[in-house]
Amino acid sequence: MPCLLIIKTMKDKICIITGATSGMGLATAVALAGMGATLGLVCRNREKGETVLKSIIEKTKNNKIELFIADLSSQAEIRKLAIEIKTKFPVINVLVNNAGGINHKRITTIDGFELTFAVNHLAYFLLTNLLLENLKAAPKARIISVASIASNYGKINFNDLNFEKRYDSFKVYAQSKLANIIFTYELARRLQGTNITANCLHPGMVKTRFATDMKNNYFGFFWKLINPILITAEKGAETAIWLASSPDAEGISGKYFKEKKEIKSIRSSYNPDIQKRLWEISEKFCNL
Helix, strand or coil: CCHHHHHHHCCCCCEECCCCCCCCHHHHHHHHHHHCCCEEEECCCCCHHHHHHHHHHHHHHCCEEEEEEECCCCCHHHHHHHHHHHCCCEEEECCEEECCCCCCCCCEEECEHHHHHHHHHHHHHHHHHHHHHHHCCCEEEEEECCCCCCHHHCCCCCCCCCCCCCCCHHHHHHHHHHHHHHHHHHHHHHHCCCCCCEECCCCEEECCCCCCCCCHHHHHHHHHHHHCCCHHHHHCCHHHHHHHCCCCHCCCCEEECCCEEEECHHHHHHHHHHHHHHHHHHHHHHHC
């Protein structure tokens, strides 16, 4: 009976998911499509995206799925993406910020930012802000951002956000995941009194394509070592799916979850000065 309630709840809902062609993004898309939601899938590669789209339709018998192509490391492409999404879906009920990764060497984007920070944080920040009006157009809307417990080892390095001085792949990743949590807390505060909630989550240690190019450093070695005990993408996606669809998550905002339960993030993430400062710097970096 609870399952039928969720299906009925999602039948007329519009859900946007980034990083939807593999791992947890794909698992989230399959689950929400199976609940009857209309999906907007954001991916980087059109050929792969079209293959995944057909696969989801075959699995769920739900053909209410649109494909959007964008490289989320490029702010110009994010802006173009936002226009396409807003045109197709004037009302958005759910936004799942899922796309992300880790890079074994320092790479700069076309906008001049370090790649991990750009994709894992700035893309969340910019796309969410550009879609806010469409989310506000829904009776109720939810923003879900996939963070990580790696944030516990992170620090927002305001003096060198782009790690120009000394690059360390894990520290860069940890900073970006901490930024996801801080962004969520500040976003929820700014959205108080509106119809939109904002939450983030740690999915668990998930067996996906994450860190597959990290073969020659300590983090890649560690990830390969623990690979046999990692959970499936479907298991990792359960909290994101719950936050997107469950009546039990309605009205909850500004929280950090693991296994569908609220958990605490590190102390620095609750600092209002850090929250405000990261938001203002992100606005500047994104020309908002």
